[in-house]
Amino acid sequence: MADYAKTAAGVLAGVGGEENVQSLVHCATRLRFVLKDDAKADAQKLRATPGVITTAQAGGQYQVVIGNDVPEVYAAIGAISKIGAGAGGAGDGAEAPKGNLFNRFISMISAIFTPVLWALAGTGLLKAFLAAAVTFGWIDTTTSTYVVLNSLSDAFINFLPLALAFTAARYFKASEFTSFAIAAALLYPAATALVGVEGLTFFGIPFTMANYVSSVIPIIIVVWLQSHAERFLYATLPAAVRRFVTPMIIVLLAVPLVFVVIGPLSALVSGWIAGGIGFVFTTVPWLGGALMGGLWQVFVIFGLHWGLVPLFTVEYQTTGQILLVAPVFAAVLAQAGAVAGVWVRTRNKTRRSLAAPATLSGFLAGITEPAIYGINLPLKRPFAFGIVGGVIGGAIMAAGGVFATAFVVPSALAIPALIGNGSTALMIVGLIAAIVIPFLLVVIVGFKEQAEDAPVAPATAETDLAVRSPLDGTVVALSETPDAAFADGSLGDGVAILPRSGALYAPFDATVAALFPTGHAIGLRSKDGAEVLIHIGIDTVRLKGEHFQVKVASGQEVSAGDLLIEFDLDAIAAAGYDLTTPVVVTNGDLYPEITDAASGPIAHGDALFVARAIESAAASVR
Template sequence: MTTTSTYESIAEEVLRGVGGKGNVRSLAHCATRLRFVLVDPSRADKAAVESTSGVITVVEAGGQFQVVIGNTVGHVYDAVVAQGVDGTGGGSTGGPLSRVIDLVTSIFIPFLWTLAAAGLLKALLTVAVKISPGFGATSTYAIWFAAADAVFQFLPILLAVTAAKRFKANQFTAIVIACALVYSATIAVMPGAHGASVTLQAFAQGGGKLTFLGIPVVMANYLSAVVPTILAVYVQSHVERLAERVLPAMVRNFGTPLVTLALVVPASFLAIGPVSTWIGDTLASGVDQLWGLSPWAAGTLLGGLWQVLVVFGLHWAFIPIAFQQLATTGHTDLAGALFAPVLAQAAATFAVFLRTRDRDLKAVAGPAALSGFLAGVTEPAVYGVTLRLKRPFVFACVGGAVGGGIATAGGSAATSFVLPGAITVTSTLNVGSFALQLLGCGIGMVIAFALTLVVGFKDLPAASGSPSDAASHGKASQGGTASQDGIATLVAPVAGKVVPLAEVADQVFASGAMGSGLAVIPSEGKVYAPLSGTLVSVMPHAFGIRSDSGVEVLVHIGLNTVELQGRGFTPAVAQGQRVNAGDPLTDVDLQVITDAGYDPITVLIVTDPGAHTAVVPTATGDVQPRRAALDLVG
């Protein structure tokens, strides 16, 4: 009997679909997707990977085979790496842009949500000071601002940790190198003009001559420095490998970091820092010049294409430029154009929610619109709704283009790194016209919403009539997959209270990414098969069944109950066994689940409807096991 976790099961299926771990050159992950670089892309079975439960879709772009998972991508990534796959992302192929994107994602993703949270806090503090100017002079504000701003000022230290992992360098040595860079702007070590000690940076800015062994040092600002830190750690990785080969074993433990620090820190001040700062300033200056030529045209272009870039994962290439702008000018023009396209995508998704007759699509569209609007996370909206329907995605891009152009015409820019959303738009309060930013966002949302609602889209095939109408098409009330007039019936796996799938406290289930269905708050611990078929997967807490007609379902008992490692579950079946609808699958001790702090809610999901075109929940309120719960229509 297998005890493989859900994440490990997804990892196994995905690895099989990409041609096995021998076909994986390297792997990285971003906020929502696994990014494979394959030895032979032709060996990958895209359809098989897309059909895996837990996979939203697959995108092939930039020399990568990108598997979109969602918010649980980190867990699946860990499960894939645990099977012996190179998880450093260091083997990327493709053009320079592909390599840059792969590098940026692997370095920034581990602390992206911390950056986003700090940026949101900073935006909220900006609003608070606008409402009450005196609040900005209080110690309360100062402490909260320290919490919000520290991660940006000392960003090199965070970058050192993840860059060292990427380049396979010693993380602690990398941290010391980053600290040395930050030290130059924070700790007073040089005698100043009036006797008081000043920082190296202040000494150079005050006209002092900085040298190292007689070589002039061009001092840069290393607070918030991105490119200098990454390049310094890259150089560190090579110095370490050379030192490991050259130094005797008896002195290697302390000799390698000694040699590395003695060489890399001066090299960073003498060459790496000034050169990389010049490169970053040049890129940022190029963007500034583009904005200077025509801010509205630049904003229109970026606003219209932003969600397209997100689909292919190309938006990460803009992250270093944004941070460089923040470091040099205190704001980033790029962000000024991004709020409108994100909010327009959310508006189009909400219009789908109002217009669609497909109940499962409606269940996905509601939470996805809220996620885009409040959190600035549009992947559930794009992959789960607008891109599937095509027109709403285009309408949202049109709204984003118009809104982005209006916002940037007023010189709008963000003063911190944020995920663009309705709350974080306040990060643009102090630069440019905030009124035009709001106007651009509003018009962008109206265009996307109105076009989607009025012009419309080709809806997903849905059942006509109410659930009770569907229930009257001759289906059996007990026994499961009886089919008549193109309708197949699934029975409830447990007794309890039915709740919509969208209300389940798990985003993967609630978003509909794994499929449509319903959930039951169980009143007893006996779990039954919802349809007749073969058990394709058996875990103590989850059962996958495939019918002879190709319908596949998942019965998942509890949230995160995989962590119980089978405790409280007594399965009555084994993988490969054939069951009939209503046959016992397992006995569950609900008290064990709740005492351990887990939610016992049981989810029934149709992961593959086969030849059917729609999944219609028919059970409401209290339901008895082995009674009709879902219709497969078409």
């Protein structure tokens, strides 16, 4: 089980300590900090923290990319500090975000929508599957079974204002249950029955009842106003009555204000937005699809995609469909296709081992951060090819009028949300194009493997590499490793060591070319291009960083004898893991022969083996 507390402590230290944190929220894969002083954050220390993928700065936030475990790390930060305790991602007690108006808007949207995202996506996915079942005739809409399934899949987005009332209240520091009371009044059956009724008045003031089901804008605006009104009333009213009089006054004023002013105005603005989207996707649909498909992942990198999330819900509330989502499927699957190409193309075994889970995460869950930050973006070309696939796939799907009927996180599993909506043929062609084009471009055109996080080999190698022992322990033959991939040399030739102490040292002067977030393995590259992988124990990746403490960062230059990783020998053994540690040369095409291998007891720094370069190995054969 991963040590989330250790990751949380490392992240807090890396951002300058708890005292430097102004607010914290999290999204699907990132911790989003607003720091008092960005200069106090140490990006290198953060990236070296087990469990951290990378860092980024955008939208007025300092972002720490964690991946799928971000909710657990966020909770662990709340447990060891006073930051975000109980916020569920909404930023309890957060100060107003700093920066320009646009950055503050992005930060606000992120904080308000993040806590509801997974529930919204999960019920949306269920609705997508139900819609597909109806399209294929697998379920009858007149049955009670359908009514139940439709209710549980449709209820959350229908009553979305109730959820946003809570998250907005947390963000604006308003009373949550007063906000809930306001949202409940907007959705009260007797009030919703007035939608479309003419001649409505409130104390003689005429108004038109807007539809607040699935709405976003009205509740956020009114909770913002509520927060200011509450502060004024609490400061003005006598202490004996303000606890119950304040909510009474707020509800009495806020709800009519929404019905008479905010609701009609927001409905007008929502209509304009939805109409504008509809105009683009009707007049030049391929252009709208190309822009969304090409730019979405760029927006994700800078955190700007949160500015588009409200547009999805506004479009859904106004039209019952989401045209903007279909091209996002192309954008997401295109990056997954690109990293799949890297998986196939790369000769680097370490990179291939990273590309495999990143591919599955992108395709099945729509989580592309591991692919983008770990592989595609550092290699540059795969990311660019992914954008090309997103542009082409998005244009094709938009040209076919493809849209979603539910709010979903775009992924292969969520494709049922698109079935039967627009041209099915062009949907299929667009999705295939989005995946296949970047995949083929990566496989055929290739990429330069000179990224900081990846080993790189020269075309030829002429200098042998003397590898010293990275551990205190006992040397055994690689064939004795209880892992078939290491034992048969599939991952490279070398030896294995049974460690007797929990410290791993650099076996030669090198660059840290690949550093696993879990700390269980490290890849080193010599100045002449020799690539050596050291894997501490067998299957220890399943410990997810527990009992490992990394002392270096990816891309760092190290000297022979420098401490690289510390690990708890006894704890790992007690957890049932074999500690046999393979030390293998992974680019055997350039270093095809291992000679002078040691055996028996050995201390770190002692001669372990010599990796013979291709020229000297060939000479020995001659």
